[in-house]
Amino acid sequence: MSQEITHVEEMFTVFNAPIVEVFIDDNPHLYPILTDAYEHIVKIFGKHLQEIELRHETEPDEENEQNDLEYLSLTIKTSLKAREAHKLQDKFDDEWWLDVEEDLIVISVEVREE
Helix, strand or coil, X not given: CHHHHHHHHHHCEECCHHHHHHHHHHCCCHHHHHHHHHHXXXXXXXHHEEEEXXXXXXXXXXXXXXXXXXXXXXXXXXXXCHHHHHHHHHHHHHHHHHHHCCXXXXXXXXXXXX
C-alpha cells in the first residue's frame, strides 16, 4: 500500500498521512476513487485550482454513541469567486461525483475571500 499512499501524496496535500494511510488500507476501494476524483477535479477546475487537501475526519455517530463516523475529506481550494466555484462544483457533481455514491469521502470547495 505504500506505493498507493505515495501516489495519493503526489495528488493531494495530505494531513495526518499515517492516519489517512491506515484508513485507505482498511478501505482499499477508496484508492481508485481518489485517483478518479483528482483527474476530474483537475479537468473541471483547471487553471483555477490552487490545491486539493485530503484529511481524515471523525465525528460522533448520533445513532450509535459508541462509534465515531470516519471519512476522508477532500477540500478543493480555488482562486475563483464563490459563484463561479460553485458552478464548477455543480458540474463536477453532475458529471461524476453523484454517480460514485461513496459515503467515506466528502468533497467540498473552498473559495477565495471576496
